[in-house]
Amino acid sequence: MHSVKTENLTFDSLPDFCTMPLRMAKAQKITVDEGQIIIQSIEHFVGKIQLIDFCLRANLHIDFPLTEASFFLSADLYRNSCFISYRPPEQYHKIVTAGKHRILLIHFKSDWFVQKCLKLPDLKNFVSNLAYRPEVPVTLPAYGIAERVFNQLKKADAKTCFQNQDKDFFLFINNCVNKYHNKLVSRHITSLHHQHQAIAIAKFIAENYASDVVEDLPGLAAKFMVSERHLARIARMTFGIPLHSQVIKIRLHSGLYQLMTTDKPVHEISRTIGYREPYYFSKAFKKHFGIPPGGWKNSKILPSD
Structure with a gap:
């Protein structure tokens, strides 16, 4: 001035x-x-x-x-x-x-x-x-x-x-x-409510990852009484990745665990973790771990995460 x-x-x-x-x-x-x-x-x-x-x-x-x-x-x-x-x-x-x-x-x-x-x-x-x-x-x-x-x-x-x-x-x-x-x-109440929502969503995904219900975003949003956008935001805050990516990650780790601990064939494992077609399980598994599920036992190499 x-x-x-x-x-x-x-x-x-x-x-x-x-x-x-x-x-x-x-x-x-x-x-x-x-x-x-x-x-x-x-x-x-x-x-x-x-x-x-x-x-x-x-x-x-x-x-x-x-x-x-x-x-x-x-x-x-x-x-x-x-x-x-x-x-x-x-x-x-x-x-x-x-x-x-x-x-x-x-x-x-x-x-x-x-x-x-x-x-x-x-x-x-x-x-x-x-x-x-x-x-x-x-x-x-x-x-x-x-x-x-x-x-x-x-x-x-x-x-x-x-x-x-x-x-x-x-x-x-x-x-x-x-x-x-x-x-x-x-x-603070809103923040606490979001924490409770995040815990509930994570629990539901962990218990139902093999079901089609986890791929129904409008249905999930309605179940937790939030918008699809809010559901996506909470999921990313909770998992650090999008909800769909978290579902795939849980499915693939479950498939890996079954490959390591059972003698189930790939096509049977794929159905138990939510893949209707073994091809899509194998493709996702190789993309995530760097090795196809069918060749993993013969390789004796632990896949990288």
Whole structure:
């Protein structure tokens, strides 16, 4: 920034690009070479709320210091992205790209925020671990709740009055943390559910690899109540290879085991592991192990996996 001009504004004098005026906020316009910034601020005993509108002709480089360790909730309206972060005392640099942006920033009072997080299981570890590495910045995952957070702020500002604003904005800030925490909990529940699905799919494939049912992707997806795309994704995460490749791998290893431990002919083994035609078993076996099943016993060479 080459030149900076700062001007305090009233509620009625906000520029047109500031389409979310807050009655209870103090507003400031900052004019720089790259464009204009409107900052609407609400001071509260548990945190400072800042609604920031950017209207920029060019990318803006911002340098700002933090003199103490700080916790933030940041919500980007146009990206519908919201996250919580911790920043140690340091000089920071941020680039805001050209265009219009609307950002909500809540700078929490650290004592209140830490006590709040200690009561929330999925945020407790976040603040507890900072005791061991307070010099390391941490950003938690972003979730698509920004629109709801902005709407909640708009409603809180519209309904409150000077007598009730402490209570109403406390409820807003507290609810923002709760909303974010609920998303964290939901993510962990989803992750745990996916683990259970993966275990169930792996067990089913291991028990039914010789059956045609494992080749019926729509049927498998319906059985586990997921889409075919989701089934394929879980299978790849579980096995490291596509589901069909895992079925072939289990079949071929079962065939190899029978070749090593029984006197069954190849055509009989092929049927027991899910191949109707011995030709396709032999072809897949040679491709996987480098040697055909019919010649394996005579070779006395252990196939490579």
